[in-house]
Amino acid sequence: MAEQVKLFGVWGSPFVRRVEIALKMKGVEYEFIEEDLTNKSPLLLKYNPVHKKIPVLLHNGKPICESVVIIEYIDETWKGTPILPADPYDRAMARFWAKFIDEKCLPALWKACWSKDEEQEKAMEEACELLKTLEAQLKGNKFFGGDNIGLVDIVANFIGFWVEVLLEATGSTDLLTDEKFPMLCKWKHAYVNCPVIKENLPPKEKLLAFFRARQQPTSGPKYE
Known part of the structure; x- marks a missing residue:
């Protein structure tokens, strides 16, 4: 069957x-x-x-x-390309950083993109501190999963693609720049240009139009 x-x-x-x-x-x-x-x-x-x-x-x-x-x-x-590490400690760490991205980074980045004036300045500072912590986890590797894409990379896809579109849509200050986050930017480039990722990202112009048409949200991503 x-x-x-x-x-x-x-x-x-x-x-x-x-x-x-x-x-x-x-x-x-x-x-x-x-x-x-x-x-x-x-x-x-x-x-x-x-x-x-x-x-x-x-x-x-x-x-x-x-x-x-x-x-x-x-x-x-399903068998095939592993997404989580085989080692129990490494698996636990992957889960930890995935949770860090979802519970800390994403809400802060969303707020940094949509807030205004002094509130935005404060939100940008908070988002930058969190991104610094996340960047340190790359430890010079191509991906968070090492040489290959793993759980943390997939969970970080909002940072890899959506943030740039949001910043453009809201006219916000540059956040993810090579000067501030050289390793994260290098990761982002490698991630979005990996065939399995590139083929499964939404059309940028369509997403940009969607965000531009929205009124300012108050809580967080309505994407669930």
């Missing part, structure tokens, strides 16, 4: 794209189901009744929610 793999998401979500990258790295065929977050489908609400958010992966009728949880599930379920 053929496996059934479905992914509920929206085209521009960095969290959904994480899952797509993991599936592509493993060579898993899947059906993408585009959601309307202003009018969530009964299926989405059925499969993720707790958070009612995307992405949701449906594997043979069983739903898995939350992008990092889904990536770990994909890594454990």
Whole structure:
């Protein structure tokens, strides 16, 4: 019996794209189901009744929610290119830095891009401190996963692609520059030009138009 793999998401979500990258790295065929977050489908609400958010992966009728949880599930379920390290300590560290990105870096970067004047200056300072901490984890490697893309790289995709688009859309000050973050910028270039990543990023102009059309958000990414 053929496996059934479905992914509920929206085209521009960095969290959904994480899952797509993991599936592509493993060579898993899947059906993408585009959601309307202003009018969530009964299926989405059925499969993720707790958070009612995307992405949701449906594997043979069983739903898995939350992008990092889904990536770990994909890594454990399908053979092929490993996403998490084999060593238990290295796996724990990958989970730690993935959580650091989601809980610390992403909210700070979002605020830095959308806030104004003095508030933005403070938000930029906070975001820069967090990015310095993250940059130190590259330790001279090409990727956070070493020579190959791993969990932390995939989770950092918002930094690798979305931040630049957001800064352009909001007319904010440059944040991720070669002068400030030489290693992160080198990582970003390597990451977005890796074929499996490049093929699974949303169209930049479409994303730029989307952000420019938005009113200033108050909380954080509506992409879930």
